[in-house]
Amino acid sequence: MFINAIHSEHAPKAIGPYSPAVKLGDFVYLSGQIPLDPKTGEVVGTTIEEQTHQVMKNIGAVLAEMGLAHRHLVKTTVFMKDLNDFNAFNEVYGSYFTQPYPARSCVEVAKLPKDVLVEVECLVIDTLVYEQQMAAQSCGGCSGCEDGTGCAG
Secondary structure, rough: OOOOOOOEEEEEOOOOOOOOHHHHHHHEEEEEOOEEEEOOEEEEEEOHHHHHHHHHHHHHHHHOOOOOHHHHEEEEEEEEEEHHHHHHHHHHHHOOOOOOEEEEEEEOOOOOHHHOOEEEEEEEOOOHHHHHHHHHHHHHOOOOHOOOOOOOO
């Protein structure tokens, strides 16, 4: 099969018939992450800030399973229980990124699983192979770049 399911011991287990993420070629689709503790399965935090941090940690754990990081996110969809929390959410969410930020949609919904305040799903592009190729081409792969002393070539 061309699609691989991605699971992480450091992220919450799926609470239904779905994979935390699936990878097809360079494309990775992360299911919506909610603020669950990976060990207990219990909701973490009561504020939007606490819950957003946990969601972003859970996303990071799934990404790390593939050697990826938040910088590989290209699009997120945010589901919030109350858009009045948008500014507080944005403060925490933004701390996990540098420019260029991923594209994003954000909507208010009536209810989320386990009655949490926020859920975030993601589209990711695995660019690690291309990043390695570009790094090798930028200097020809000289020994100075490999040992950190600087490009000699």
